[in-house]
Amino acid sequence: MIETEKFSRSYNYGFIDESTKKEIRRKILKAVAVPGYQVPYSSPEMPISRGWGTGGLHASLSLIGPDDVFKIIDQGSDASVNACNLRNFVRRMTDCRTTFDTAEATIIQTRHRITEEVLTDKQIIVFQVPQPEVLRSVERYEFKTRQMHAEADYAKMWVSLYESYVKFGAIMQGAGYPVKVNKRYIMTPSPIPRWDVPNLSHSDTLHVFAAGREKRIHCVPPHTLVEPLEFEDIKFMVESFDGIQCSVTGGTDAFMDEIYESDGDRKHTINDSNFMDKVRVGIRPRQRLFKNPA
Amino acid sequence: MVTDNSDNWLLRVRGLTKIYGDPISNTIRYTGPKYGTNQCPETDAIVACAEIDFDLFHGEVLGVVGESGSGKSTLVQLLYFDQESTGGDVRFRGFENGDVNLLTVSNQKKRYIRNHLMGMVYQNPRDGLNFKFSAGGNIAEKLLMAGEFHVGRIRDRSSSLLERTEVPVPRMDNAPGSFSGGMQQRVQISKAIANNPPLLFLDEVTTGLDVSVQAKVLDLIRGLQRQLGISMIVVSHDLSVIRMLTDRTMVLKNGRIVEAGLTDQILQDPQHEYTQLLVSSLL
Amino acid sequence: MGYVAIKGGEDAIENASRLTEYERVNSRTKPLEIDQIRTQLGSLVDKIMGEGSLYAPEHAALALKQAQGCPLEGAFILRAYRATLNRSYSSDIVDTRSMRVVRRISSAFREAPGGQILGPTRDYTVRMLNTDLASETKEDFERFISEFDFLDTDVLEEPKPFSKIMDILMEQGMLHGVDEDEDRRVVDITREAVKFPAPRSASLQMLARAETGGLCALAYSSMRGFGSTHPTIGELRVGKVKVVVSDRRGRKRCIGNIKVTESEVISKLKQKSRDPVPYMTLGYGLCFGHNETKAICMGILDRAMRVKDEHPANSQEFVLYHTEGVESYGFTNHLKLPHYVTFQSGLDNLRKAMKRKQDAMKSGEKPLAVPANAEDAVDPAPELL
Numbered sequence: 001m002i003e004t005e006k007f008s009r010s011y012n013y014g015f016i017d018e019s020t021k022k023e024i025r026r027k028i029l030k031a032v033a034v035p036g037y038q039v040p041y042s043s044p045e046m047p048i049s050r051g052w053g054t055g056g057l058h059a060s061l062s063l064i065g066p067d068d069v070f071k072i073i074d075q076g077s078d079a080s081v082n083a084c085n086l087r088n089f090v091r092r093m094t095d096c097r098t099t100f101d102t103a104e105a106t107i108i109q110t111r112h113r114i115t116e117e118v119l120t121d122k123q124i125i126v127f128q129v130p131q132p133e134v135l136r137s138v139e140r141y142e143f144k145t146r147q148m149h150a151e152a153d154y155a156k157m158w159v160s161l162y163e164s165y166v167k168f169g170a171i172m173q174g175a176g177y178p179v180k181v182n183k184r185y186i187m188t189p190s191p192i193p194r195w196d197v198p199n200l201s202h203s204d205t206l207h208v209f210a211a212g213r214e215k216r217i218h219c220v221p222p223h224t225l226v227e228p229l230e231f232e233d234i235k236f237m238v239e240s241f242d243g244i245q246c247s248v249t250g251g252t253d254a255f256m257d258e259i260y261e262s263d264g265d266r267k268h269t270i271n272d273s274n275f276m277d278k279v280r281v282g283i284r285p286r287q288r289l290f291k292n293p294a
Numbered sequence: 295m296v297t298d299n300s301d302n303w304l305l306r307v308r309g310l311t312k313i314y315g316d317p318i319s320n321t322i323r324y325t326g327p328k329y330g331t332n333q334c335p336e337t338d339a340i341v342a343c344a345e346i347d348f349d350l351f352h353g354e355v356l357g358v359v360g361e362s363g364s365g366k367s368t369l370v371q372l373l374y375f376d377q378e379s380t381g382g383d384v385r386f387r388g389f390e391n392g393d394v395n396l397l398t399v400s401n402q403k404k405r406y407i408r409n410h411l412m413g414m415v416y417q418n419p420r421d422g423l424n425f426k427f428s429a430g431g432n433i434a435e436k437l438l439m440a441g442e443f444h445v446g447r448i449r450d451r452s453s454s455l456l457e458r459t460e461v462p463v464p465r466m467d468n469a470p471g472s473f474s475g476g477m478q479q480r481v482q483i484s485k486a487i488a489n490n491p492p493l494l495f496l497d498e499v500t501t502g503l504d505v506s507v508q509a510k511v512l513d514l515i516r517g518l519q520r521q522l523g524i525s526m527i528v529v530s531h532d533l534s535v536i537r538m539l540t541d542r543t544m545v546l547k548n549g550r551i552v553e554a555g556l557t558d559q560i561l562q563d564p565q566h567e568y569t570q571l572l573v574s575s576l577l
Numbered sequence: 578m579g580y581v582a583i584k585g586g587e588d589a590i591e592n593a594s595r596l597t598e599y600e601r602v603n604s605r606t607k608p609l610e611i612d613q614i615r616t617q618l619g620s621l622v623d624k625i626m627g628e629g630s631l632y633a634p635e636h637a638a639l640a641l642k643q644a645q646g647c648p649l650e651g652a653f654i655l656r657a658y659r660a661t662l663n664r665s666y667s668s669d670i671v672d673t674r675s676m677r678v679v680r681r682i683s684s685a686f687r688e689a690p691g692g693q694i695l696g697p698t699r700d701y702t703v704r705m706l707n708t709d710l711a712s713e714t715k716e717d718f719e720r721f722i723s724e725f726d727f728l729d730t731d732v733l734e735e736p737k738p739f740s741k742i743m744d745i746l747m748e749q750g751m752l753h754g755v756d757e758d759e760d761r762r763v764v765d766i767t768r769e770a771v772k773f774p775a776p777r778s779a780s781l782q783m784l785a786r787a788e789t790g791g792l793c794a795l796a797y798s799s800m801r802g803f804g805s806t807h808p809t810i811g812e813l814r815v816g817k818v819k820v821v822v823s824d825r826r827g828r829k830r831c832i833g834n835i836k837v838t839e840s841e842v843i844s845k846l847k848q849k850s851r852d853p854v855p856y857m858t859l860g861y862g863l864c865f866g867h868n869e870t871k872a873i874c875m876g877i878l879d880r881a882m883r884v885k886d887e888h889p890a891n892s893q894e895f896v897l898y899h900t901e902g903v904e905s906y907g908f909t910n911h912l913k914l915p916h917y918v919t920f921q922s923g924l925d926n927l928r929k930a931m932k933r934k935q936d937a938m939k940s941g942e943k944p945l946a947v948p949a950n951a952e953d954a955v956d957p958a959p960e961l962l
Contacts, residue, residue: 016661041769042768045656050904050907082915142772155409162445174922257917
């Protein structure tokens with residue numbers, strides 16, 4: 001029979017044991033020291049599924065302390081189902097305060113977006129990354145992609161962009177647009193939309209990209225040059241929402257969600273839920289907007 | 295020995311050796327034409343090339359002839375870094391004026407040399423072309439590696455290369471898989487010369503093509519050589535290819551050079567028994 | 578704060594979880610006891626202990642109960658629980674030669690020294706649905722057990738350890754273990770990410786935690802034609818082994834027995850260039866509990882991955898990454914998460930591309946290019962999403 005004692009253990013602060021948290025922090029430091037380089041790390045199992053933000057939790061929980069204020073968004077939204085689940089988990093494991101307010105948070109975990117509101121040097125943004133290897137689409141073996149990164153052998157990646165242009169007249173990479181960090185490593189900025197990509201460059205904030213399933217962490221430190229791959233004559237372009245207004249707030253110049261009504265009508269709303277809340281009450285937080293070249 | 299005291303060399307090769315498997319000290323001594331085998335009698339080691347010495351001069355076309363297993367393809371693959379050599383010293387005027395042994399430079403530098411300073415055309419187009427990319431994409435790969443990041447200029451350059459090698463330019467954006475064998479070879483040639491390398495390797499490029507197509511591809515290569523003054527090493531088992539393209543020839547057997555000299559001389563007056571056999575089969 | 582249907586928020590997930598629980602409880606049948614699961618669903622418990630990477634039958638049974646019987650989910654719960662446990666000791670190497678064997682067979686020899694022991698196996702039964710089990714009672718259990726009353730378990734002698742069948746072949750030089758040139762470093766895959774090519778220790782650890790079905794599929798592919806592993810089972814043994822740790826003063830302490838399944842699979846002849854005498858090679862599998870399929874498939878794949886060939890089962894990266902049950906289960910299911918931001922980004926590209934082509938056609942221009950392969954005309958890096 002099961003003795004009750006056997007099932008009564010409580011968890012460590014932040015769920016992960018201290019030595020593993022320390023290991024993850026050291027790997028983050030290494031990733032900061034070599035911007036864009038994918039650092040392998042232990043990636044312990046978490047009580048959420050692989051592919052559902054385990055990497056993000058590893059980074060957040062190894063960095064977080066009792067004084068931190070934690071915000072988590074999924075697809076730009078604080079209220080998205082998975083974000084709610086992870087927020088509850090982090091709150092339970094750390095007793096930290098959680099918030100929806102971008103400006104107030106000290107650690108922001110995100111899936112697929114950077115906040116519209118500009119982040120500061122007091123904040124860290126942690127990305128949940130499904131596939132950290134930017135070269136996976138042109139080379140399936142890890143063994144080879146590591147060598148390609150070591151030798152900065154990126155021709156195949158460039159040819160895939162060229163081929164995309166030849167077929168479609170534009171570089172068709174949607175989200176997760178490949179970027180070159182600090183003029184050295186090519187990396188995938190997790191699948192954030194192109195809209196967010198320019199905000200990685202020379203930002204005041206530390207960006208931590210953590211891929212739990214693939215066991216890799218890479219970083220874009222503050223004030224680091226991040227350049228989307230583009231040709232001299234075929235330029236990187238962000239999604240255009242020209243002339244599109246948020247149907248709730250009337251706001252413009254933000255990444256928009258496309259919403260279909262039951263009668264087939266289409267309307268738009270601002271994707272970033274906290275940003276939208278602020279716009280609705282007449283506050284326009286500071287943004288960095290990228291203008292597509294003519 | 296195909297060497298010379300003259301200082302006009304582009305490529306100087308000394309002691310180039312490739313052994314597969316585990317050699318022992320006598321492996322090289324007990325293999326070669328004298329024993330009629332490449333295989334070490336004591337271990338299974340195979341000597342593909344043993345202590346090959348030769349010079350290639352500026353603007354020269356050097357033929358390498360021999361039967362299959364003679365080591366002729368291995369030789370160019372070693373020089374193009376497709377395979378790692380067991381030993382030797384290779385100097386190339388195009389890189390640091392020939393002051394360093396190419397076999398010892400870093401992988402990154404080897405890649406630079408392959409892409410900027412050398413070209414290779416393989417017997418099988420699948421070795422030289424990426425069939426997932428379009429013909430133009432294959433050429434673009436070389437140009438991108440050389441630092442050309444302007445799509446318009448890449449496409450102009452690719453078109454002119456394809457035009458030069460007589461590939462219909464409108465097919466530039468098609469995949470090489472949809473091309474005939476002869477046209478695949480022409481695309482390979484375009485790719486190989488994309489960055490105007492001073493040195494080109496041609497490994498059995500016409501083997502497997504129809505006779506009429508063969509003649510056209512050979513004409514093309516000869517024409518390019520005249521226009522560009524590019525130095526070439528041409529590997530073939532076919533003496534008629536060697537006769538048509540090359541100035542000088544080395545005959546390989548069991549991984550050794552058994553005879554070398556001016557192509558005309560070798561064809562007219564072969565000295566080595568094996569060369570005589572080769573030539574008699576041609577005539 | 579629901580702006581859009583997808584943003585159900587906290588209430589929705591709470592209710593979704595309660596609804597799952599409702600489905601379990603709604604029938605008002607007798608609640609399953611942990612011990613019932615542990616004993617009567619032993620094969621399943623063993624399977625998820627292996628995949629969950631934790632030898633704890635009661636915890637495994639509990640995980641299965643919580644997962645409502647889903648083995649992938651059960652293994653996942655167990656694995657996550659395992660990650661929170663402190664590691665107090667590392668055990669000595671388990672010696673399977675001193676195993677208390679309950680089953681041990683060799684298909685390589687008709688008679689093995691020490692004898693073939695069939696032990697508990699369903700191998701030689703007909704798989705007809707046993708309708709008697711539908712009305713089974715506790716009395717039936719007792720009646721069955723009473724048939725064994727003549728056995729006096731107190732006087733049964735301790736089974737003698739069996740020598741290994743492999744030893745016979747090894748002594749004659751016909752079978753070699755690990756080649757000298759193989760990577761024999763010992764790493765701990767739970768403490769550092771595996772890098773490829775991985776040492777054999779990492780490879781075997783990953784196989785031992787891999788999902789049984791995934792291993793079975795790939796091992797089968799290697800036997801069936803996508804590979805060249807034609808195995809013979811040298812020895813398959815199931816039984817209990819002692820786990821021994823050294824305490825802080827260096828004294829050896831036995832902390833218990835665990836049931837394991839071990840397979841040694843003999844594969845085809847090999848010949849090395851330096852030493853041209855041919856010999857047979859070995860594939861090895863060892864996993865928690867009684868799970869013969871897993872141990873055998875581990876053996877096949879251990880061998881296949883060390884052969885240079887181009888089939889899926891010969892690639893370490895392919896085999897180890899894709900048989901990892903917790904990861905593959907999680908990632909395939911993550912597709913259910915909302916992806917509307919990345920999808921929006923793709924829509925934007927597609928709309929622009931459609932417009933360019935339509936404009937070009939309207940103005941009578943020749944389109945920019947004919948796609949190289951129309952069916953390949955996809956996003957250059959779709960996996961990144």
